[in-house]
Amino acid sequence: MKNRVWKIMGVILVIAIFAGGWYWDVRAANTFASESPAQEVSATGSASNESLEEVEVSTAEASQKDIAQEEASVEASAEASIEASVEEADEKGNETGLREMLFSDYKSDNEKLLDMFINNEVTAVNPMHTESKPFYISDICQDPNDYFSYHYILGRADLDNDGENELLMGGPYGGYYFDARDGQVFVMAEGEGSASALDYCYYEGRAYILHTDTSHQGRLIYCFNSYDENGNITESFKLEAFSETDTYDDENATFYFKDEEITACKFEEIKNEIRKRDYEGEYTDTEVGDPNLCIARNGRDYIVQIGIFRLTSITDGLGTLTDEGIEFTATDAAGNPISGIITFEDHNATVTFTDSTWSGIENGDSFTYEYYSYKPQFEKLSKMFRDSYSVVINDVGDNKVRVIKSVREATGLGLKEAKELVEAAPSEVTQYSSLIEAQKLRDELETLGANVTIR
Incomplete structure (x- = not known):
């Protein structure tokens, strides 16, 4: 039995020595291979500066790729660990919403x-x-x-x-x-x-x-x-x-x-x-007495619905409060942009259109509504939200570089494309299906000094 054990240990030792020698031979070969080009260039001086730059760029890219892969691996491991903790907590019946751990940032x-x-x-x-x-x-x-x-x-x-x-x-x-x-x-x-x-x-x-x-x-x-x-x-x-x-x-x-x-x-x-309540509510059409103007507040913005008797209904208005009144943009009956301003005096609201290409409404046309109720009919307003909201930069301001960076992050555009888009202001940055998301980007760009509107 002892002889058999010694034989096995001997075989293991021989394999270890062989493997160790092979490892050091490979490492030395790799080291020599990585050093010899640089030594050859140094000795002969025949490699051009462009070749050296290509080697440096290739090495840097490879290094960055390795770092990115390592970071992705660490992040994936961390996410898996958090998810496992959450699932474990859920199995234990924790009702405090431990899934919120994922959103602690x-x-x-x-x-x-x-x-x-x-x-x-x-x-x-x-x-x-x-x-x-x-x-x-x-x-x-x-x-x-x-x-x-x-x-x-x-x-x-x-x-x-x-x-x-x-x-x-x-x-x-x-x-x-x-x-x-x-x-x-x-x-x-x-x-x-x-x-x-x-x-x-x-x-x-x-x-x-x-x-x-x-x-x-x-x-x-x-x-x-x-x-x-x-x-x-x-x-x-x-x-x-x-x-x-x-x-x-x-x-x-x-x-x-x-x-x-x-x-x-x-x-x-x-x-x-x-x-x-800052002009929120329902206003009746003075001709027919029905609530045909509804205004509801959503953060800094106003949702606006305008009904014009025997003419049209504008159901997707979005406005902001200015010193003059509520300036809004919307879509006309032909599907084109239309804008105007709502002004207030006593219990009346007057809608004046300032930019219209639709034949049914000319620039300067105005319609007056009488205050009816402080609460707009939200079942009507639920139909008013648009399918998409466009974030438009009107003026870049003084922090163009930071605005370009923010636009790249929001759109996924390359540096060249984002720069051209920002410099072409007024220009549409992107569209969102959510008003909240559009408001966030607008607010972010405005903190950088840009003049931005949502349409």
Whole structure:
């Protein structure tokens, strides 16, 4: 037995010696091969500078390729490790959404976090219900035929006066308002029934979340709450009217604002003020009395729908607020771009077309609508969103190099093509099917000093 063991060990030793000698021979040959061209060039001096450059470029490219392959391998390994951790956590029944680990790089950007919630990538929590669990947007009832369904996004607005937009989701009794901070999406406010329906307004330069009770006989109540960036209520007051006859005038009702009695006229004045909401709402065609102008806010932009009696409907308007009014672009009945401005005076909105190639509307044509309701009909607005949004650079500004870099990242163009596109401004950079994505690129380019519009 011992002799057999010694024989086996001897064979292994011989193989090891042979393999080691072969390894060092190959390594020496490779070293000699890699060094000999350089030595030959150095000795003879016959290689041209161009040849040397080709060797250096080839070596650099090979090195960069090796580095890229190594980085890709490390990244793939890291992603696989994270995915394995997530799957393991899911198997254990972890309901806090550990899949959010994959998106931790975005958690410093609250707007992106809200986007990810919309895309069902992260969860939200409801601090008003301590026993509730984190939930994805897909966990919320989204049946359009169900009254108690949260099936549409109303838009975004800065509801806590911190300079960042919150997410408005329509649903029963006003729906949900969501905020994002500290890497988490929160329910900021929710409709709590017909005696506490959710809404919001702007009053004296600040945003307030409203809970309203206006559907019960004998009372009209508006509860104002102002929030800070941490979700804390910093101010709270009410606008109220009480009547035994359901007639709201000085003779038959009493009115209060911030616990002080006021007149019916003052009550209507305050109520109309909080309903303006930066021109949002429905406006009726003065000829037929139907709501034929709808304006809804979406972050910095306004969604606009215009109906012109016996002429046409413009259903995909997109505008921005300027000192003069809301300037918008849209598509006319012939499928061509059309633009104009909406100006406001008292309770009227006037639409004036400034750039039209359609025979049915000439430049300078205007149409006036009367204020009807502070809430646009969102079932109509849902049909208004375009299939695509074009991001157009009007002027590059002073940071052309950085703008070109940003355009390359957004489009995947080469340096030459991106440079030509930017220098040809005004020019269309790219198109998105999502307004949110178009807004992001516009905002990024504007921070670099470019003048950009969405069409």
